[in-house]
Amino acid sequence: MSIRYLSTRGQAPILDFEGVLLAGLASDGGLYLPESLPHFSTDELRAMRGLSYTELATTVIAPFVEGSIDRQTLAELVEASYRDFRHQAVAPLVQLDQDQWLLELFHGPTLAFKDFALQLLGRLLDHVLTRRGEKVVIMGATSGDTGSAAIEGCRHCEHVDIFILYPDGRVSDVQRRQMTTVEGSNVHNLAVRGNFDDCQALVKASFVAERFLPENRSLVAVNSINWARIMAQIVYYFYAGFALGGPDRPVNFSVPTGNFGDIYAGYLAQRMGLPVNNLVIATNRNDVLHRMLTTGTYSRQPIEASLSPSMDISVSSNFERLLFDLYEGDAPQIAALMDEFSHGQIALSETALARVRSLFTSARVSDEETCDEIARLWQQTGLLLDPHSAIGTLAARKCHRAGDGPMVTLATAHPAKFPAAVASANTGETPQLPPHLSDLFDREERFHTLDNDLTAIHAFMAAQCRP
Numbered sequence: 001m002s003i004r005y006l007s008t009r010g011q012a013p014i015l016d017f018e019g020v021l022l023a024g025l026a027s028d029g030g031l032y033l034p035e036s037l038p039h040f041s042t043d044e045l046r047a048m049r050g051l052s053y054t055e056l057a058t059t060v061i062a063p064f065v066e067g068s069i070d071r072q073t074l075a076e077l078v079e080a081s082y083r084d085f086r087h088q089a090v091a092p093l094v095q096l097d098q099d100q101w102l103l104e105l106f107h108g109p110t111l112a113f114k115d116f117a118l119q120l121l122g123r124l125l126d127h128v129l130t131r132r133g134e135k136v137v138i139m140g141a142t143s144g145d146t147g148s149a150a151i152e153g154c155r156h157c158e159h160v161d162i163f164i165l166y167p168d169g170r171v172s173d174v175q176r177r178q179m180t181t182v183e184g185s186n187v188h189n190l191a192v193r194g195n196f197d198d199c200q201a202l203v204k205a206s207f208v209a210e211r212f213l214p215e216n217r218s219l220v221a222v223n224s225i226n227w228a229r230i231m232a233q234i235v236y237y238f239y240a241g242f243a244l245g246g247p248d249r250p251v252n253f254s255v256p257t258g259n260f261g262d263i264y265a266g267y268l269a270q271r272m273g274l275p276v277n278n279l280v281i282a283t284n285r286n287d288v289l290h291r292m293l294t295t296g297t298y299s300r301q302p303i304e305a306s307l308s309p310s311m312d313i314s315v316s317s318n319f320e321r322l323l324f325d326l327y328e329g330d331a332p333q334i335a336a337l338m339d340e341f342s343h344g345q346i347a348l349s350e351t352a353l354a355r356v357r358s359l360f361t362s363a364r365v366s367d368e369e370t371c372d373e374i375a376r377l378w379q380q381t382g383l384l385l386d387p388h389s390a391i392g393t394l395a396a397r398k399c400h401r402a403g404d405g406p407m408v409t410l411a412t413a414h415p416a417k418f419p420a421a422v423a424s425a426n427t428g429e430t431p432q433l434p435p436h437l438s439d440l441f442d443r444e445e446r447f448h449t450l451d452n453d454l455t456a457i458h459a460f461m462a463a464q465c466r467p
């Protein structure tokens with residue numbers, strides 16, 4: 001039986017996996033999620049313990065894509081997605097102290113966990129589009145990690161042209177170069193004269209006015225509202241859980257959180273059968289979720305720049321997917337709540353708040369604490385963490401409860417992606433880029449600088465699409 005996907009707001013067409021892969025945001029403004037989740041019994045989970053990362057990924061993902069992609073094909077796409085990760089284990093687990101662990105998710109091509117989803121997404125898209133004889137255009141805005149991971153994931157796709165918009169002069173040198181030095185006739189970097197919000201607004205407006213594209217070409221979203229990204233991220237929660245004694249011993253996760261995509265995948269792993277006691281939402285000063293959990297009110301606030309830019313958000317889009325479960329799948333109520341939220345803030349019902357608090361805890365970590373934590377871990381373990389991961393390890397210790405079992409922090413980026421932030425921790429160490437990127441600063445950059453002007457950008461894109 002293949003899984004059907006529906007919108008959190010209940011008014012968009014129900015889709016199969018292929019449909020949801022190509023869809024992005026639902027037409028009613030909601031987010032797609034599976035109508036029912038696969039569930040693994042304890043015996044099934046025990047049988048999965050010895051699997052390699054790619055075998056496990058195939059097992060966990062197969063039920064979600066059934067009816068669209070056969071198992072053998074899936075296994076090949078998964079294998080190709082993780083083959084170039086620089087660590088044999090793909091997602092190695094490192095012990096920090098007695099019951100604190102680090103899951104290193106930065107061994108992919110662009111050194112952030114986003115590679116786990118986007119390497120697979122590119123291959124899934126190309127496979128499905130080849131079969132359908134169609135081509136698509138990917139358009140995304142980035143303030144950092146998403147852009148390079150999406151470009152790396154799609155650079156070899158025959159049927160995809162990819163356009164990434166970033167604010168001119170406002171992304172770090174490493175992050176920009178990871179995008180602009182990629183060779184590929186289908187890869188287009190657009191430096192927009194504006195800020196990140198401008199870039200995001202341009203992308204949003206483009207999804208409303210798709211007709212600027214050549215005939216038979218549609219736009220696909222690669223931000224974390226795309227269901228396939230969430231799906232790929234569920235796998236490493238199982239992988240870490242098994243490594244630490246699951247399913248016979250519950251585990252806990254601390255997740256550096258921005259848009260709530262990554263930790264939502266952890267929540268899904270728990271619902272699919274993995275015993276988890278505590279999911280820690282680790283935030284920087286942009287603490288919309290921490291305030292929600294402590295006060296019961298979900299309210300947006302202006303973005304403030306921090307040392308962990310990939311978590312600088314004013315709202316967490318994927319939280320709507322959790323809300324859907326907190327309100328027992330009552331789509332009309334979610335639509336009403338999100339409408340209310342667009343005018344300011346919402347208060348969670350007592351029941352909803354009790355539900356979210358039964359699994360999630362949270363902590364906010366300041367820039368100063370982040371630096372102290374990087375320095376502390378360096379001194380105690382000899383490991384150099386990036387600022388996002390350090391927020392995770394500190395939140396893990398703040399929220400760890402005796403008797404809960406091992407706590408795993410997701411290390412979401414390699415420290416060399418954020419050298420300035422790591423330098424401010426005064427460890428005296430400068431993180432080095434791994435060998436495949438060591439000549440990053442010698443490579444030729446390619447990008448086009450464009451005005452913050454929708455018509456001009458559309459004309460540019462239409463002209464650049466491959467025939």
Ligand SMILES: *Cc1c(COP(=O)(O)O)cnc(C)c1O
Pocket residue numbers: 112113114145146224256257258259260261262263310311388412413
């Ligand atoms: C994207 C990102 C995050 C936040 O992940 P969400 O899924 O948006 O919550 C955290 N750390 C790093 C390094 C990232 O790139």
